[in-house]
Amino acid sequence: MASGNRTTEAAQAGTLVHLPRPAPEPEPLPDPRRSDVDEWGRSEKMRQLARQLYAPLYDNWFRVEWEGLEKIPKEGGALLVANHAAAIPSDAPVIMHGIEEELGRPVYGLADHLFKGMPVIGTMWARAGGVAAHPENAYRLLREQQNLVLVFPEGGKGPGKTYGQRYQLRRFGRGGFVEIAMRAGVPVIPIAVVGAEESMPIVFKVPYVDKMLGLPYVPITANMLLFGPLLGLVAYLPAKFKLRVLDPVHFDVPPDQERYSKSKVMDEAEAIRVDLQEALYEMLRARRSIWFG
Amino acid sequence: MGKRVLVTGLSTFWGGRVAQALERDDSIEMIVGLDTHEPKVQLERTEFVRADQNYSILARIVKATQVDTILHTFLVVDSSRMSGSRMHETNVIGTMNLLAAAGAAESSVRHIVVKSSTLVYGSAMQNPVWFREETPRPSPPRTRVERSLIEVEGYLSDFAEDNPHVVVSLLRFSNVLGTDIVTPISRALQLPVVPCILGFDPLVQFTEEDDVIRSLEFVVQHELPGVYNVAGDGRIPWSETAAICGRRLFPLPPYGTAAAAAPLELLGVVDLPPELLSLLRYGRGVDNRRLKRAGFQYRYTTAGAVQNFAEASRLRSTVGDSRPAYKYESDVENFFRHSPAVVRD
Numbered sequence: 001m002a003s004g005n006r007t008t009e010a011a012q013a014g015t016l017v018h019l020p021r022p023a024p025e026p027e028p029l030p031d032p033r034r035s036d037v038d039e040w041g042r043s044e045k046m047r048q049l050a051r052q053l054y055a056p057l058y059d060n061w062f063r064v065e066w067e068g069l070e071k072i073p074k075e076g077g078a079l080l081v082a083n084h085a086a087a088i089p090s091d092a093p094v095i096m097h098g099i100e101e102e103l104g105r106p107v108y109g110l111a112d113h114l115f116k117g118m119p120v121i122g123t124m125w126a127r128a129g130g131v132a133a134h135p136e137n138a139y140r141l142l143r144e145q146q147n148l149v150l151v152f153p154e155g156g157k158g159p160g161k162t163y164g165q166r167y168q169l170r171r172f173g174r175g176g177f178v179e180i181a182m183r184a185g186v187p188v189i190p191i192a193v194v195g196a197e198e199s200m201p202i203v204f205k206v207p208y209v210d211k212m213l214g215l216p217y218v219p220i221t222a223n224m225l226l227f228g229p230l231l232g233l234v235a236y237l238p239a240k241f242k243l244r245v246l247d248p249v250h251f252d253v254p255p256d257q258e259r260y261s262k263s264k265v266m267d268e269a270e271a272i273r274v275d276l277q278e279a280l281y282e283m284l285r286a287r288r289s290i291w292f293g
Numbered sequence: 294m295g296k297r298v299l300v301t302g303l304s305t306f307w308g309g310r311v312a313q314a315l316e317r318d319d320s321i322e323m324i325v326g327l328d329t330h331e332p333k334v335q336l337e338r339t340e341f342v343r344a345d346q347n348y349s350i351l352a353r354i355v356k357a358t359q360v361d362t363i364l365h366t367f368l369v370v371d372s373s374r375m376s377g378s379r380m381h382e383t384n385v386i387g388t389m390n391l392l393a394a395a396g397a398a399e400s401s402v403r404h405i406v407v408k409s410s411t412l413v414y415g416s417a418m419q420n421p422v423w424f425r426e427e428t429p430r431p432s433p434p435r436t437r438v439e440r441s442l443i444e445v446e447g448y449l450s451d452f453a454e455d456n457p458h459v460v461v462s463l464l465r466f467s468n469v470l471g472t473d474i475v476t477p478i479s480r481a482l483q484l485p486v487v488p489c490i491l492g493f494d495p496l497v498q499f500t501e502e503d504d505v506i507r508s509l510e511f512v513v514q515h516e517l518p519g520v521y522n523v524a525g526d527g528r529i530p531w532s533e534t535a536a537i538c539g540r541r542l543f544p545l546p547p548y549g550t551a552a553a554a555a556p557l558e559l560l561g562v563v564d565l566p567p568e569l570l571s572l573l574r575y576g577r578g579v580d581n582r583r584l585k586r587a588g589f590q591y592r593y594t595t596a597g598a599v600q601n602f603a604e605a606s607r608l609r610s611t612v613g614d615s616r617p618a619y620k621y622e623s624d625v626e627n628f629f630r631h632s633p634a635v636v637r638d
Contacts, residue, residue, distance in 0.1 A: 029592065034536055039423075234382060
């Protein structure tokens, strides 16, 4: 009897618990791709080539210095916002190059739909990670794919500043970027950029012609005055770029809501704008020279 | 009691093939098909009724046969096949007659499945990259086919609201490529050089022919209510699509594209309707996850569909079309279906 009990106990103690086998994942379908262009139109190979070509400009011409890069998460989505400047903006490529080189994470840049409509430039912009600024696109990039997304809340008003208005942040629209980040459940990470304003400063904006051509502005830049009208559109002045990443802003609201309180959204957007403006002033106070930092 | 199914557009590419697929399903008791022309594929047990352009006989047929499912494959989505006004009439009036028959008092219809198209989303500059079923289109439709499809979908949603006892399944299919189907895109991809628009390389999405048939079967069997996008996974650049087909691209000018494409149509080379030119400029993507969540499994991704098409057209150009053309003979079909001499089990 006793020995019988022991063997039963031993048998019970040694028995393995049978876990139900999970349903097997369906086999992935064959996908005979020939290029690495992803669903947004971005190609990592073309980005690598672009980074190789851009590196001399980044390292030696603009001599870009970052502060606070560790605040950008290595995993998970975040909405990067920055001040926008230069008649043909130089800050977007600098930020994307810097983060992709240092952190090894792809960055997608949200920009106006009108890039899609430009031949050649539109395709190059898409292959470099440009995505049209539609809320659906932003939601999918941030919430579902947890990507880093760069957006400039000043919109076209930022680069349209003349030299006299430099570093005075324009209004951040209606705070749409905050709502996008809230709905996607990701933090907003402000980046203060010093140097872009002086890389292609607008001396004068030609009136009437911009409306006629459907452009946001028609600038006369210092580059054009120095290098001529055509070369002045591509040649940047060698301003020293300093970028400071501010603390990520987390919103204490649940994601995926139908609507968010408009007043809360605008308050948060204004708070971020004020922080960014303060950071810019601080960096400008410490800056001794436009060209050497 | 099996399902009793009415298929509209039996002579179209899709109607015939879907009827063939449904015939293999034992849970479907009876299939009757309607069209102005005879079926182009061989059918075993589908009854064919010739109808007029506007399907006015449909109400009588529904009443007489007591069908519980209507599968509407008759919507014209290829605007190169017929004139704009005829297409509009076929789509709109045909659907209105169908809905009138289905919604009549005492009607036995409990399920309507409609084969629509992602053309309802359009290809405009302001479009998002991915359209979910409920995403609204940012700009109004500019082409005739889009307008007629949107009107038809409007009638369907009104019908669904007014008749809660009828399950309405609306499937929006992206551009289709496959072994047999001929569309303006498939013809463009079989030219020695494939047209594109200079400076644009949009991302496009395709569904494979077989996945179309299987998805229609799936929806009929499972009676899924609502709207579903049907498209293969992934979007690929148009240049890559041409590369998989082994073709080079030839560019049309980015401004005045329609004017440049007109000579191609006149010469009979390839027809590039305005919605296709928009597609070649901006592309289109639809989110296909809702149907996948309902249990449907695709067999081809977008790239897989293009490769399958490329292989099939390579085979066809080498050995020609191996199957003999089918001709429908009504006396023979009647004999097989109704003659007492045929042994039935």
